[in-house]
Amino acid sequence: MKAEIIAVGSELLTPDRVDTNSLFLTAELNKLGIEVTRKGVVGDKREDIRDAFALSMARADVVIASGGLGPTEDDLTRDVAADLLGRKLESNPDVLLAIQERFRRIGRQMAEVNARQAMVPEGATALENLKGTAPGLWMEADGHLLILLPGPPNELQAMFARQVAERLAKRSGNVRQVTRELRVVGMPESDLDQRISPIYTKYHDVQTTILAAPGEIQIHLRAWTADAQGIAVVLDEMVERISMALAENVYTTMGESLEEVVANALTLNAATISTAESCTGGLLAERLTRTPGSSNYFLGGVVSYSNELKSAWVDVPAEIIESRGAVSPEVAVALADGIRRRTGSTLGVGITGVAGPAGGTPEKPVGLVHIALANGATPRERGLHFPGDRERVRWQASQTALDMVRRYFLYGPGKRPGAKT
Amino acid sequence: MKAEIIAVGSELLTPDRVDTNSLFLTAELNKLGIEVTRKGVVGDKREDIRDAFALSMARADVVIASGGLGPTEDDLTRDVAADLLGRKLESNPDVLLAIQERFRRIGRQMAEVNARQAMVPEGATALENLKGTAPGLWMEADGHLLILLPGPPNELQAMFARQVAERLAKRSGNVRQVTRELRVVGMPESDLDQRISPIYTKYHDVQTTILAAPGEIQIHLRAWTADAQGIAVVLDEMVERISMALAENVYTTMGESLEEVVANALTLNAATISTAESCTGGLLAERLTRTPGSSNYFLGGVVSYSNELKSAWVDVPAEIIESRGAVSPEVAVALADGIRRRTGSTLGVGITGVAGPAGGTPEKPVGLVHIALANGATPRERGLHFPGDRERVRWQASQTALDMVRRYFLYGPGKRPGAKT
Numbered sequence: 021m022k023a024e025i026i027a028v029g030s031e032l033l034t035p036d037r038v039d040t041n042s043l044f045l046t047a048e049l050n051k052l053g054i055e056v057t058r059k060g061v062v063g064d065k066r067e068d069i070r071d072a073f074a075l076s077m078a079r080a081d082v083v084i085a086s087g088g089l090g091p092t093e094d095d096l097t098r099d100v101a102a103d104l105l106g107r108k109l110e111s112n113p114d115v116l117l118a119i120q121e122r123f124r125r126i127g128r129q130m131a132e133v134n135a136r137q138a139m140v141p142e143g144a145t146a147l148e149n150l151k152g153t154a155p156g157l158w159m160e161a162d163g164h165l166l167i168l169l170p171g172p173p174n175e176l177q178a179m180f181a182r183q184v185a186e187r188l189a190k191r192s193g194n195v196r197q198v199t200r201e202l203r204v205v206g207m208p209e210s211d212l213d214q215r216i217s218p219i220y221t222k223y224h225d226v227q228t229t230i231l232a233a234p235g236e237i238q239i240h241l242r243a244w245t246a247d248a249q250g251i252a253v254v255l256d257e258m259v260e261r262i263s264m265a266l267a268e269n270v271y272t273t274m275g276e277s278l279e280e281v282v283a284n285a286l287t288l289n290a291a292t293i294s295t296a297e298s299c300t301g302g303l304l305a306e307r308l309t310r311t312p313g314s315s316n317y318f319l320g321g322v323v324s325y326s327n328e329l330k331s332a333w334v335d336v337p338a339e340i341i342e343s344r345g346a347v348s349p350e351v352a353v354a355l356a357d358g359i360r361r362r363t364g365s366t367l368g369v370g371i372t373g374v375a376g377p378a379g380g381t382p383e384k385p386v387g388l389v390h391i392a393l394a395n396g397a398t399p400r401e402r403g404l405h406f407p408g409d410r411e412r413v414r415w416q417a418s419q420t421a422l423d424m425v426r427r428y429f430l431y432g433p434g435k436r437p438g439a440k441t
Numbered sequence: 442m443k444a445e446i447i448a449v450g451s452e453l454l455t456p457d458r459v460d461t462n463s464l465f466l467t468a469e470l471n472k473l474g475i476e477v478t479r480k481g482v483v484g485d486k487r488e489d490i491r492d493a494f495a496l497s498m499a500r501a502d503v504v505i506a507s508g509g510l511g512p513t514e515d516d517l518t519r520d521v522a523a524d525l526l527g528r529k530l531e532s533n534p535d536v537l538l539a540i541q542e543r544f545r546r547i548g549r550q551m552a553e554v555n556a557r558q559a560m561v562p563e564g565a566t567a568l569e570n571l572k573g574t575a576p577g578l579w580m581e582a583d584g585h586l587l588i589l590l591p592g593p594p595n596e597l598q599a600m601f602a603r604q605v606a607e608r609l610a611k612r613s614g615n616v617r618q619v620t621r622e623l624r625v626v627g628m629p630e631s632d633l634d635q636r637i638s639p640i641y642t643k644y645h646d647v648q649t650t651i652l653a654a655p656g657e658i659q660i661h662l663r664a665w666t667a668d669a670q671g672i673a674v675v676l677d678e679m680v681e682r683i684s685m686a687l688a689e690n691v692y693t694t695m696g697e698s699l700e701e702v703v704a705n706a707l708t709l710n711a712a713t714i715s716t717a718e719s720c721t722g723g724l725l726a727e728r729l730t731r732t733p734g735s736s737n738y739f740l741g742g743v744v745s746y747s748n749e750l751k752s753a754w755v756d757v758p759a760e761i762i763e764s765r766g767a768v769s770p771e772v773a774v775a776l777a778d779g780i781r782r783r784t785g786s787t788l789g790v791g792i793t794g795v796a797g798p799a800g801g802t803p804e805k806p807v808g809l810v811h812i813a814l815a816n817g818a819t820p821r822e823r824g825l826h827f828p829g830d831r832e833r834v835r836w837q838a839s840q841t842a843l844d845m846v847r848r849y850f851l852y853g854p855g856k857r858p859g860a861k862t
Contacts, residue, residue, distance in 0.1 A: 033477050035468035036652055036661060038459055047456035056454050058489065061480040068479065075496070229452055240457060295744075301730025302723030305744040309722025312798050312831060314746075320754070321744040323716075323726045329741040329784065333754075363750065377733050410733055 028088040030063035053195035087171030089154035102141035235419030285429040286317035291366035295321035296355035334358030352390035449509040451484035474616035508592030510575035523562035568604040656840030706850040707738035712787035716742035717776035755779030773811035
């Protein structure tokens, strides 16, 4: 089965808003074995909406439109759909009651204009909206489906899950999309592709997509199949072979964020962590505390921008700052070791660098960052030169710091190659 | 003039990628007085691309397509466009030379397959690509324009700026879009709309869009006009009237971020700042240091997650934590005052709260945050209950903290109502 998605709304034709409902809908449709073949955006103009609906219905088995179901004059999709399919609009007493009830619950009188939302085309099924007033509509014509959903993402998602998914599943046959995902940190895209292209090119029924973001690469594997169990075996084999080829660079095959993987490693090892940051300005602490329950492993952090505070807060000797410079491996290690001792945590992380755009020198250019991890025995330190602007340099530095913590636990503390403990 | 934008690429029909090129293109086209009436996404299929190009060219004066200009078999837009307009593709020696030259510069041999990118349809103009190998194409048929641009955003944006904008400006007549923007913090959308709808509804030629995000609202004003100077007067009058109605809640009419406004206020007042955060985990420090040059006003910050560190690092008396609880107005004030004294900064900010999802109690529910601003005289403190998940609570808390700093400087330090200094 093929689907097309149409977002209705003039605000989606401005530079400020992008249609993200279609990403959710695509993921859900794919799970049901329905492929999305086109997406489009039209403004709140009767003839444009009608034209878009007519063309999409002629091409696809399922057309899903979002938006334009509100109570105002601008909300046209209900009218246009009825008109296009030659159906009369009639007020549905059950739907009207549900809307009135909803207003009662929030302690307000239903405005007259909201009665429009109870208009349902002949032969259409109204889809209940548990998160708002606008009901959705499910319409059929000549074996094609036209499904109208409200624009606000929380309303659309709840309605799809409760009212649409099951109905669609009954029609979509037994072809399904099965997916796997690997997330990788610590290697460039070209190296990654060189290592894994001999693998994925052999799997002709699996669509492989490599998405590179700063400091991270995602590998998506997708297959369409009527034999979900059979393809699951194939995909798992692919995941295993790719994981072998990329080794410890793969940080998850379960869809977790790098923060979550690090949080789990700290929790599993009953370890605690603290941070002393300069150029990242608190970004590492912020990422370590994004995960719920972070107070179990995160003790505290300092953002010691000034040299005085580097000494006062985490005991970085002033003479090291003077002799080596604030951006140096020695200061990174002193930050990591100092914060670890001050907080009594298992691990300490220190970051110092030049985020830019100013402050670079020929010896210490913008993008140079030193990151250290201290465990009370042998500290690890990495000096890296990140490309990009201030935001990107800071992000990549925090990504590398998290990855250093992840790798520390990969071999088990004390079992790491080169560690003395 | 009307334009349609088509993004070509099967990866844009997956749940992972959204077409953002169209946002850039829309902003640029609008500046030239060209309205975007539809947007669409098609996969890498010859018949789908052809169908989309044909329909869009029949409807719009200008059609801009992005993607599908690479050297591989999947890259079809060049071929399809030539075929659709009945033009022969011929290898263009200048373009071929430019591609070879680009490969030479990066020290690589041009692969045979890249020669495809030098194929130019009869009568088309090749658009030089300074950031990649794929040239763009400018084609005309029956008074309609078809412009093909490469998919990578940096290539597309550079090519539009250098090769497309000026050529389009010559055709787009003298109608232009003129815009203004106001950014507002510290009031709910419903209050805002109540205050300003009596104003903006009077301006029938100006399109007003209100975009609400957590902790912030943007008001966009847009007008299409042949008389840019005349409408500028009208828009400036609107900005002034809306600014009067919303008073100090408007934090900029110049498009700056809240971080930048706060950075400017600190710099102008030669003031410094430091932070002591608990539930925001470093987010406030991170936002204060996003702006280049932040070392001029940001001295340092601590993330004192544990109660011990609240006392050890910023001298919060243990008995206050015990009697009032870690999440209390008293602890927020002690954090703000303590960090200010420890760093010697002009201002100190303290944040403590329950970010969730766990840790809430009936008295101190998830979302409750206390934020204090200390200046050595009268501290200010606000207790707020933010809706939403952990990420949203943390964001709104940092937004409120930044806003408290902004408002502190609005009346000039020492001149604030209620201040004793």
